Amino acid sequence: MVALTAVAATAAAAAGTALYLDRDPAHRNTASHDPSVPAPSATAPATVTPTPAPHTSPSRRHTRPGPGNDSAGPLPPTKQPSAPSRPPVTAKGPVYAVALDQSKVSRWTGKGTSWAEIGTEAGKVYAGEAGVFATNPIDGRIFRYDGTPGAWTEIGSAGADFAISGRTLYGLSPSRDAVTRYDRPGTWTGIGGPARDIYAGGAGLFATRPANGDLMQYNGTPGSWTRIGGPGHTFAVGPHTVYGLSPDRSEVWQWTGKDDVWTKIGGPADTIYAGGAGLFKTDPDTGRIYRYDGDPGKWTGIGGPGAMFAVDDHHLYRLSTDRRSMWRWTGHGDTWKRIGGPASTLTATD
Numbered sequence: 001m002v003a004l005t006a007v008a009a010t011a012a013a014a015a016g017t018a019l020y021l022d023r024d025p026a027h028r029n030t031a032s033h034d035p036s037v038p039a040p041s042a043t044a045p046a047t048v049t050p051t052p053a054p055h056t057s058p059s060r061r062h063t064r065p066g067p068g069n070d071s072a073g074p075l076p077p078t079k080q081p082s083a084p085s086r087p088p089v090t091a092k093g094p095v096y097a098v099a100l101d102q103s104k105v106s107r108w109t110g111k112g113t114s115w116a117e118i119g120t121e122a123g124k125v126y127a128g129e130a131g132v133f134a135t136n137p138i139d140g141r142i143f144r145y146d147g148t149p150g151a152w153t154e155i156g157s158a159g160a161d162f163a164i165s166g167r168t169l170y171g172l173s174p175s176r177d178a179v180t181r182y183d184r185p186g187t188w189t190g191i192g193g194p195a196r197d198i199y200a201g202g203a204g205l206f207a208t209r210p211a212n213g214d215l216m217q218y219n220g221t222p223g224s225w226t227r228i229g230g231p232g233h234t235f236a237v238g239p240h241t242v243y244g245l246s247p248d249r250s251e252v253w254q255w256t257g258k259d260d261v262w263t264k265i266g267g268p269a270d271t272i273y274a275g276g277a278g279l280f281k282t283d284p285d286t287g288r289i290y291r292y293d294g295d296p297g298k299w300t301g302i303g304g305p306g307a308m309f310a311v312d313d314h315h316l317y318r319l320s321t322d323r324r325s326m327w328r329w330t331g332h333g334d335t336w337k338r339i340g341g342p343a344s345t346l347t348a349t350d
Helices: none
Strands: 097-099 103-109 115-120 125-128 132-136 142-145 151-158 161-165 168-171 179-184 187-192 199-200 204-210 215-219 225-229 234-237 241-243 252-255 260-266 270-274 278-282 289-292 299-303 308-311 316-319 327-331 336-340 347-348
Touching: 097 125, 097 299, 097 327, 115 142, 115 270, 125 161, 125 168, 125 347, 151 179, 161 316, 168 204, 187 215, 199 234, 204 234, 215 241, 225 252, 241 270, 270 308, 278 308, 289 316, 308 347, 316 347
Parallel strands: 161 199, 234 270
Antiparallel strands: 097 103, 097 347, 103 115, 125 132, 132 142, 142 151, 161 168, 168 179, 179 187, 199 204, 204 215, 215 225, 234 241, 241 252, 252 260, 270 278, 278 289, 289 299, 308 316, 316 327, 327 336
8 A cells, every 4th residue: 555755844933922823825726636536616715725934933913814726636546446435434443553564554452462454565554533544555545444354445546644533534635735535435525725734633634834834724614724823843633622843842832722822831842642642742852751731831751762652532652662562551650561563653543
């Protein structure tokens, strides 16, 4: 199934007491559309896209997207499956992993170190309420798991990244000139223009503008996006809000849910993770992971470094730095329980 080239957000600078937005003119998208998938109507709502000119301190203007023709076509599928569309199979995880050599994708049974193989050759896995999806490590095509080991349906071609929010899968086109929504095998709907990265979770879908790194929130209607913050190194979406790591990784911020107002809740971090189980950050010097305790500035160390971490509704998972073992945090101190062996990547359902 091409391993997606998910490029981490490298934004311009942002500082101060909140992440703010500057109004930029909309940019016209000139990307061509795959003839097999209709492009959005020219009369559709204008899309102001997530796009950073570096600035050291963002302005405090409360602005909304201006008009523009930024809409772009949906992610084109490489073929139209002949089988009829079927309801998505909600992930039954809670954890999925891809083998070190990308030869298979497996699901943790939830017992000890027992895993069940559900597919072969995967580059990256995305799982959540919308279902389980995996990309082909050779050409990047994306497939949907149909609920039976070995049964997968091709639903689209390669993308720069994919993300799940609720029962919806979203995609970012390979050239990052369109944000799309998966509807059914072979059919994707364009909902936004150019974006640097997309982030999704319980709180919704978010994307960063490629020109200045501003963070945009999708309002649920194709073409309708609202600026809610300035650039950041990366963002993480929780059940009810979104968190940001400043461009220089010196501060962690939480969006208040109002306009472009953010609250500083932590200091330096290498990266951040969020999900139903909470918000976590890794120390930029030691790699040690910390849990946010709910009050600004209060974090508790809960374990050592890892190659990556994943969060589901109730637990935090870690892939060891050498990628030879997988662990689940017990929720007590820095005690972890081993749940599996080698893996190239892991995904937890949130």
